[in-house]
Amino acid sequence: xxxxxxxxxxxxxxxxxxxxxxxxxxxxxxxxxxxxxxxxxxxxxxxxxxxxxxxxxxxxxxxxxxxxxxxxxxxxxxxxxxxxxxxxxxxxxxxxxxxxxxxxxxxxxxxxxxxxxxxxxxxxxxxxxxxxxxxxxxxxxxxxxxxxxxxxxxxxxxxxxxxxxxxxxxxxxxxxxxxxxxxxxxxxxxxxxxxxxxxxxxxxxxxxxxxxxxxxxxxxxxxxxxxxxxxxxxxxxxxxxxxxxxxxxxxxxxxxxxxxxxxxxxxxxxxxxxxxxxxxx
Amino acid sequence: xxxxxxxxxxxxxxxxxxxxxxxxxxxxxxxxxxxxxxxxxxxxxxxxxxxxxxxxxxxxxxxxxxxxxxxxxxxxxxxxxxxxxxxxxxxxxxxxxxxxxxxxxxxxxxxxxxxxxxxxxxxxxxxxxxxxxxxxxxxxxxxxxxxxxxxxxxxxxxxxxxxxxxxxxxxxxxxxxxxxxxxxxxxxxxxxxxxxxxxxxxxxxxxxxxxxxxxxxxxxxxxxxxxxxxxxxxxxxxxxxxxxxxxxxxxxxxxxxxx
Amino acid sequence: xxxxxxxxxxxxxxxxxxxxxxxxxxxxxxxxxxxxxxxxxxxxxxxxxxxxxxxxxxxxxxxxxxxxxxxxxxxxxxxxxxxxxxxxxxxxxxxxxxxxxxxxxxxxxxxxxxxxxxxxxxxxxxxxxxxxxxxxxxxxxxxxxxxxxxxxxxxxxxxxxxxxxxxxxxxxxxxxxxxxxxxxxxxxxxxxxxxxxxxxxxxxxxxxxxxxxxxxxxxxxxxxxxxxxxxxxxxxxxxxxxxxxxxxxxxxxxxxxxxxxxxxxxxxxxxxxxxxxxxxxxxxxxxxxxxxxxxxxxxxxxxxxxxxxxxxxxxxxxxxxxxxxxxxxxxxxxxxxxxxxxxxxxxxxxxxxxxxxxxxxxx
Numbered sequence: 001x002x003x004x005x006x007x008x009x010x011x012x013x014x015x016x017x018x019x020x021x022x023x024x025x026x027x028x029x030x031x032x033x034x035x036x037x038x039x040x041x042x043x044x045x046x047x048x049x050x051x052x053x054x055x056x057x058x059x060x061x062x063x064x065x066x067x068x069x070x071x072x073x074x075x076x077x078x079x080x081x082x083x084x085x086x087x088x089x090x091x092x093x094x095x096x097x098x099x100x101x102x103x104x105x106x107x108x109x110x111x112x113x114x115x116x117x118x119x120x121x122x123x124x125x126x127x128x129x130x131x132x133x134x135x136x137x138x139x140x141x142x143x144x145x146x147x148x149x150x151x152x153x154x155x156x157x158x159x160x161x162x163x164x165x166x167x168x169x170x171x172x173x174x175x176x177x178x179x180x181x182x183x184x185x186x187x188x189x190x191x192x193x194x195x196x197x198x199x200x201x202x203x204x205x206x207x208x209x210x211x212x213x214x215x216x217x218x219x220x221x222x223x224x225x226x227x228x229x230x231x232x233x234x235x236x237x238x239x240x241x242x243x244x245x246x247x248x249x250x251x252x253x254x255x256x257x258x259x260x261x262x263x264x265x266x267x268x269x270x271x272x273x274x275x276x277x278x279x280x281x
Numbered sequence: 282x283x284x285x286x287x288x289x290x291x292x293x294x295x296x297x298x299x300x301x302x303x304x305x306x307x308x309x310x311x312x313x314x315x316x317x318x319x320x321x322x323x324x325x326x327x328x329x330x331x332x333x334x335x336x337x338x339x340x341x342x343x344x345x346x347x348x349x350x351x352x353x354x355x356x357x358x359x360x361x362x363x364x365x366x367x368x369x370x371x372x373x374x375x376x377x378x379x380x381x382x383x384x385x386x387x388x389x390x391x392x393x394x395x396x397x398x399x400x401x402x403x404x405x406x407x408x409x410x411x412x413x414x415x416x417x418x419x420x421x422x423x424x425x426x427x428x429x430x431x432x433x434x435x436x437x438x439x440x441x442x443x444x445x446x447x448x449x450x451x452x453x454x455x456x457x458x459x460x461x462x463x464x465x466x467x468x469x470x471x472x473x474x475x476x477x478x479x480x481x482x483x484x485x486x487x488x489x490x491x492x493x494x495x496x497x498x499x500x501x502x503x504x505x506x507x508x509x510x511x512x513x514x515x516x517x518x519x520x521x522x523x524x525x526x527x528x529x530x531x532x533x534x535x536x537x538x539x540x
Numbered sequence: 541x542x543x544x545x546x547x548x549x550x551x552x553x554x555x556x557x558x559x560x561x562x563x564x565x566x567x568x569x570x571x572x573x574x575x576x577x578x579x580x581x582x583x584x585x586x587x588x589x590x591x592x593x594x595x596x597x598x599x600x601x602x603x604x605x606x607x608x609x610x611x612x613x614x615x616x617x618x619x620x621x622x623x624x625x626x627x628x629x630x631x632x633x634x635x636x637x638x639x640x641x642x643x644x645x646x647x648x649x650x651x652x653x654x655x656x657x658x659x660x661x662x663x664x665x666x667x668x669x670x671x672x673x674x675x676x677x678x679x680x681x682x683x684x685x686x687x688x689x690x691x692x693x694x695x696x697x698x699x700x701x702x703x704x705x706x707x708x709x710x711x712x713x714x715x716x717x718x719x720x721x722x723x724x725x726x727x728x729x730x731x732x733x734x735x736x737x738x739x740x741x742x743x744x745x746x747x748x749x750x751x752x753x754x755x756x757x758x759x760x761x762x763x764x765x766x767x768x769x770x771x772x773x774x775x776x777x778x779x780x781x782x783x784x785x786x787x788x789x790x791x792x793x794x795x796x797x798x799x800x801x802x803x804x805x806x807x808x809x810x811x812x813x814x815x816x817x818x819x820x821x822x823x824x825x826x827x828x829x830x831x832x833x834x835x836x837x838x839x840x841x842x843x844x845x846x847x848x849x850x851x852x853x854x855x856x857x858x859x860x861x862x863x864x865x866x867x868x869x870x871x872x873x874x875x876x877x878x879x880x881x882x883x884x885x886x887x888x889x890x891x892x893x894x895x896x897x898x899x900x901x902x903x
Binding site: 110221 | 298302305312361363372389392394395483486506518526528529530
């Protein structure tokens with residue numbers, strides 16, 4: 001494989017074409033569309049901010065709610081993923097490979113099927129309830145396991161956990177056991193070692209993991225639809241309904257762009273905070 | 282010397298985490314063979330009735346065909362396109378390769394809904410009719426980054442001196458590629474292809490919005506969920522699960538047998 | 541086997557480190573068999589042996605990183621067997637150094653003091669002093685990845701030394717360095733040791749390094765300490781065949797002792813008291829005289845004839861290989877350069893040494 005730039009460019013061409021035609025293009029059109037408007041089912045292509053203004057007036061609450069849920073999911077998932085990745089890297093010895101294998105397996109093990117699985121598990125006739133009833137711990141099935149924010153958080157955390165484990169594990173691989181032993185030798189207890197030595201070195205991994213979890217959670221609509229019930233409409237649901245039901249595509253795209261902007265902003269803030277907090281003194 | 286208490290906590294955590302990750306899937310498989318129509322314990326017995334019901338369903342056979350066609354197409358396209366790009370990027374220096382890889386993985390950072398609706402808007406603005414042919418590129422866009430990353434990682438580790446020896450012994454660049462490079466990276470390429478197909482098979486959101494009226498296995502589940510509590514859903518879900526997990530296991534096995 | 545010192549009794553102070561009955565088992569494998577060891581204050585102590593002999597395990601037991609299956613560890617009169625590394629008056633320089641890549645040299649070195657809540661001014665002063673000691677002034681604000689291997693090693697050393705440990709432990713400290721650098725670092729380590737007068741214990745598989753640095757060596761093989769003493773003692777009087785070939789080069793000639801007389805397979809005989817058994821004679825290459833096959837040339841008690849196989853000029857000496865009449869090979873190191881020009885490969889030669897230069901060991 002020569003380093004001739006022309007040939008290299010040629011090789012990248014098919015992927016780049018697909019990337020441009022089916023990602024950049026549609027997405028650019030999407031953003032442009034968010035500045036158009038629809039009234040009485042007619043599309044007008046004049047530039048206007050009205051969709052964004054409407055977001056401010058009508059959708060602020062739902063944006064906030066989505067943001068909060070995504071944040072919770074992001075934090076829980078990243079924390080669990082960190083603990084699990086730490087376990088695999090430093091505490092599991094030879095079992096670590098097996099655990100990694102399990103993680104990879106579940107990662108590619110489907111999306112819709114997992115949501116469906118949780119709906120079955122958490123339902124009133126689901127295994128959790130019937131199990132608790134069978135053990136005699138409750139008399140009636142607990143209705144509050146399903147169709148609420150808790151179910152959304154559980155389901156999405158379950159789906160996102162393996163995705164979050166991998167980048168963190170990648171970062172942890174770069175930390176040698178000698179470093180941990182040295183920190184101990186110099187007097188650092190486990191918490192000190194964690195904060196001083198481990199976390200600063202896996203900032204990238206943690207950020208990537210959080211990003212994945214946060215973005216995907218923020219934009220998800222299937223999970224709230226299937227396990228969230230009527231009370232937990234997230235922005236994704238509204239985007240969908242604007243497109244399909246209200247046939248107001250510009251409003252829908254504006255919402256989508258809004259949530260993307262908020263997510264990106266959150267990530268940038270998080271990165272800055274982490275960097276500041278973990279810099280060695 | 283970690284304390285016994287800390288050790289015990291870690292073991293407990295590990296077991297809990299693995300149980301959390303695996304049990305929904307295991308339960309799903311279990312219930313697809315259960316005799317009672319509701320997914321609960323105690324199970325009254327094992328049966329394959331639900332599978333029979335599923336296969337008798339005409340919609341299922343259509344969905345199966347579509348899914349197969351789409352996933353094979355997506356797998357083929359993304360593997361070819363992804364490999365070419367990965368080879369090229371692997372020749373660049375780290376500094377240049379980094380941003381390119383980051384750009385390539387951008388589609389993964391988007392919520393699939395946004396991607397799906399953007400594609401739908403673009404397609405309708407262009408007046409294209411929807412069907413499997415509009416689904417394939419949409420899926421490739423977000424599956425090709427996986428292929429690129431996997432193959433790039435393998436190529437970055439590739440021992441260039443092998444190629445030098447081949448050239449030294451008289452092979453042309455093309456010959457060296459086919460007789461040395463390709464056989465060595467073949468397990469990785471196969472693994473990437475399997476992962477691509479698994480991802481495509483399970484893909485729901487983009488497919489749902491860009492297929493027009495068509496059916497694939499995931500959209501079939503969605504349809505069944507909206508309609509009624511049909512226990513053969515368990516069977517369908519299990520089938521999809523086995524296909525994706527099976528392909529993934531094969532992929533992991535394949536990519537593990539490296540030099 | 542006890543390697544406690546049998547020195548002048550009342551005069552010498554009690555050992556700084558006392559290991560008694562220390563053993564370590566991993567499942568059925570005995571990494572360290574029960575042993576006793578004494579290390580005195582001011583020692584530069586080497587644990588020497590081939591891979592897998594248990595020396596690193598022993599070091600880690602002293603440091604508290606590995607728990608012994610049996611036995612006690614006493615440091616400075618205190619039983620530390622149950623204590624972790626952070627509670628022992630020891631510090632370790634790890635293999636691979638374990639430097640924190642996200643901290644500068646200064647921050648790495650200061651880390652232990654920061655944990656110990658030493659006040660800022662004192663930290664600054666002590667870090668400055670130790671950086672001077674290991675000669676890293678120019679590099680103090682760099683990160684580890686901008687340093688060479690030797691420089692990283694000095695940072696790891698400084699980071700441990702600043703804690704003022706009673707015992708400094710070093711795990712194969714010079715293993716990753718090339719030859720020139722290794723020699724330079726050996727000098728550095730000796731200088732630092734003499735300068736601060738501390739107690740160093742280090743692990744190595746390189747016998748030359750052990751001899752260059754240590755004032756006492758414990759030779760280990762398969763979990764057992766086979767000999768312990770000063771470098772000259774071990775070199776001149778190895779107790780077993782293994783030690784004689786592991787430390788320095790040695791010629792090993794088999795023979796048989798019968799009725800107070802030894803008969804070498806290669807030919808010569810000499811008197812030697814002891815049981816009737818198969819033995820080997822060990823003699824160092826530099827203790828052998830080489831000369832032409834003429835009766836008057838050599839005067840040692842043992843004299844053997846053979847043919848010169850080849851000679852190699854190695855700088856400080858010439859290495860001759862001689863094939864004896866029974867096929868055995870003898871290596872001779874000689875500084876007599878003139879001899880090299882006189883002898884021709886294939887020529888008949890004589891090798892000779894005195895009884896004082898050989899050791900008779902049980903086979």
